[in-house]
Amino acid sequence: MTPRLFTFTAKADGTLNGYAKSWNAGPGAWERDRVELTSGDYNGDRRADAAVMYRHDEGVTSLHTSLAKTDGGFQAPVEEYRSGAGNWYASSSGIPVSGDADGDGREDILIMYNYATGATRTFTFSTGEDGTFGNPRRSWYAEPGTW
Structure with missing residues (x-):
């Protein structure tokens, strides 16, 4: 099945078109x-x-963003990040969440990763002023067996 992105724009009364x-x-x-x-x-x-976040084969994961257009649609996705082979197994990742982690008024992406050792780390993809993302920053960390 081919992935598609659909938009339901909001009406003034709170319902959707x-x-x-x-x-x-x-x-x-x-x-x-x-x-x-x-x-x-x-x-x-x-x-x-x-x-x-897209899971490729052989432990490769990539991040793609689609910026919103003024008509309620989205631009085609742009690949912002791609891990090297064997560096990011999607089966070890949580679901990505968005939130303004650094207080700059733009949402960032945070994701938890569970290592084979039993350790857990949160990674933060911070946004630039143009809505692009760089490489993830290491954030919170839990020692093996503590999370």
């Missing part, structure tokens, strides 16, 4: 069961953007 297709991955480009989605205002324009 019918959906509109915002983006289509195209046949064979992405597989739905490899996608973890989160959303937040990554570029500070007061519109919710979309971000996807």
Whole structure:
């Protein structure tokens, strides 16, 4: 099944309009069961953007963002980060969440990772002023067996 992104714009009365297709991955480009989605205002324009952590084979994970357009749709996703082979197994990751971790008014992405040793670490993808992400920063850490 080909992943697609649909938008339901809000009405003034709090209900939703019918959906509109915002983006289509195209046949064979992405597989739905490899996608973890989160959303937040990554570029500070007061519109919710979309971000996807995508699980590739051989321990490779990538982060893609789709910035919101003024019509309620989304731009095509841009790959912001890609781990090296064997460096990020999606099966060891939690679901990514968005929140303003550094207080700059833009949402960041945080994700927990469980190591084979039993240790757990939180990684933070901080946003730049243009809504792009750099490499993840190591954040909170729990010793093996404590979390």
